[in-house]
Amino acid sequence: MIEVIATSKLTSKQLCTLAFSCEKQPYIPGMNWNLTLPNVPKPPVSPPQPPAPDSPKLTILHISDIHIDFAYKPGSLADCPEPLCCRYGTPDSGHIGAGFWGDYRNCDLPLWTAEKILEYIAETEEFDIVYHTGDLPPHNVWNQSRADQLYAIDTITSLLKKYFPNKIFYSAVGNHESAPCNLYPTPLIKSDNLTWLYTSLADNWIQLGLPEETRSSIFRGAFYTTLVHPGLRLISLNMNYCASDNYWLLINSTDPLDQLQWLMNWLQYAEDNNEKVHIIGHHPPSSCLESFSWNFYKIVNRYENTIAGQFYGHTHNDEIIMFYDEINKTRPVSMAYLTPSLTPQSFLNPGYRIYTADGEYNSSTYWVLDHRTVIMNLTASNLFNKTIFLDEYSVKNAYKMDYLFPNDWNNFINRLLADIDGDLMGLVYQYYTKSFANGTACDHNCRQGLLCNFKTARSEMLCSNSFMIS
Ligand SMILES: [Zn+2]
Numbered sequence: 317m318i319e320v321i322a323t324s325k326l327t328s329k330q331l332c333t334l335a336f337s338c339e340k341q342p343y344i345p346g347m348n349w350n351l352t353l354p355n356v357p358k359p360p361v362s363p364p365q366p367p368a369p370d371s372p373k374l375t376i377l378h379i380s381d382i383h384i385d386f387a388y389k390p391g392s393l394a395d396c397p398e399p400l401c402c403r404y405g406t407p408d409s410g411h412i413g414a415g416f417w418g419d420y421r422n423c424d425l426p427l428w429t430a431e432k433i434l435e436y437i438a439e440t441e442e443f444d445i446v447y448h449t450g451d452l453p454p455h456n457v458w459n460q461s462r463a464d465q466l467y468a469i470d471t472i473t474s475l476l477k478k479y480f481p482n483k484i485f486y487s488a489v490g491n492h493e494s495a496p497c498n499l500y501p502t503p504l505i506k507s508d509n510l511t512w513l514y515t516s517l518a519d520n521w522i523q524l525g526l527p528e529e530t531r532s533s534i535f536r537g538a539f540y541t542t543l544v545h546p547g548l549r550l551i552s553l554n555m556n557y558c559a560s561d562n563y564w565l566l567i568n569s570t571d572p573l574d575q576l577q578w579l580m581n582w583l584q585y586a587e588d589n590n591e592k593v594h595i596i597g598h599h600p601p602s603s604c605l606e607s608f609s610w611n612f613y614k615i616v617n618r619y620e621n622t623i624a625g626q627f628y629g630h631t632h633n634d635e636i637i638m639f640y641d642e643i644n645k646t647r648p649v650s651m652a653y654l655t656p657s658l659t660p661q662s663f664l665n666p667g668y669r670i671y672t673a674d675g676e677y678n679s680s681t682y683w684v685l686d687h688r689t690v691i692m693n694l695t696a697s698n699l700f701n702k703t704i705f706l707d708e709y710s711v712k713n714a715y716k717m718d719y720l721f722p723n724d725w726n727n728f729i730n731r732l733l734a735d736i737d738g739d740l741m742g743l744v745y746q747y748y749t750k751s752f753a754n755g756t757a758c759d760h761n762c763r764q765g766l767l768c769n770f771k772t773a774r775s776e777m778l779c780s781n782s783f784m785i786s
Pocket residue numbers: 381383451630631632657786
């Protein structure tokens with residue numbers, strides 16, 4: 317932090333604004349940058365059309381934010397002064413200690429619970445591929461070493477290989493994998509680098525099924541592209557190069573490692589070759605520094621025909637975010653899913669998601685057609701001392717949606733806005749918490765804030781009463 321303050325050209329007020337959200341991000345010349353789109357005219361817009369009912373499907377398991385706490389101690393103090401509890405101490409009489417299978421308070425996932433969830437998925441779910449969007453280590457952010465982070469990454473890779481030996485995992489890096497967490501120096505920073513982490517990520521991700529040819533790209537910046545199969549390209553982004561809590565960006569945030577330039581080049585390649593693209597990443601673009609978010613939004617606008625899905629994590633909640641036409645601001649051009657976390661931190665049930673997408677055939681849209689969220693009921697699991705899972709909801713049925721294209725999500729949000737205090741919006745909030753809470757816990761202002769977050773994928777448009785992103 318001292319090096320950031322000494323090297324950055326920003327004033328102390330600007331640093332405070334960007335690093336700690338002291339106020340809305342103002343116009344800061346040094347932080348504003350603008351990428352030029354490839355000099356190829358945007359093709360006519362062709363919104364995705366519903367496939368024939370019997371067309372092939374692609375089923376995707378999405379897991380995010382596992383945050384396994386290897387030091388979790390049942391019965392220990394669950395209310396503690398540190399950012400992560402359930403590791404030490406004895407609760408005062410009358411206070412309940414950490415639950416055996418996990419705890420809703422500031423606690424991460426015990427290793428044995430993570431194993432039970434993976435075992436359950438392996439035994440009950442059928443899926444083709446896995447999206448795995450980062451945040452493997454626990455939240456003891458004040459005392460983590462590089463060795464601790466590598467232990468978490470290696471151990472979780474071994475678990476995934478054990479339970480899913482024949483599946484290909486498409487991974488993305490979270491903010492908690494570095495040590496200290498959040499800090500991802502760019503190559504401009506000479507005093508620190510991430511060779512130790514990116515070498516390990518390349519090894520682990522290739523062990524989990526990525527082709528060897530992705531190694532050099534992962535080693536360089538923990539982002540890569542590969543074909544899932546002919547016609548569907550996967551692009552995994554390292555969103556730490558956009559995040560305001562990566563303080564190294566306060567020295568220079570201009571498209572670190574040319575990642576967005578690289579993204580544009582690949583999207584143009586995909587357009588030229590009639591490929592559709594799924595983008596995965598950890599932080600949603602709504603939590604990026606303003607310029608990154610603005611450029612990303614512009615890229616999504618340009619390549620709306622090519623981008624067929626976006627999948628993120630990081631907030632731990634079940635959310636969506638919308639992208640609109642930059643000119644006709646009410647026309648949706650894309651949307652992204654924020655898949656809920658495996659960790660219950662904080663005040664959530666552990667969960668995962670299965671997406672059913674349009675599958676492999678000529679002219680497939682590759683858009684998500686339906687999804688189902690499964691949660692582990694932590695209260696019941698601790699009460700009956702066995703893991704209890706339930707299908708929380710299937711989205712088309714729960715929300716009475718015909719399809720899940722951007723226009724359908726926009727119509728859904730408009731339905732919610734028209735009856736913001738109604739039961740359907742209450743249900744959206746319940747699922748936002750993975751059924752820890754119900755709709756009565758979210759008042760009118762809370763509901764407005766939630767919907768505003770859903771409608772704004774661009775960070776400078778963030779809502780005044782938006783939710784904190786953790
Ligand atoms: Zn997380």
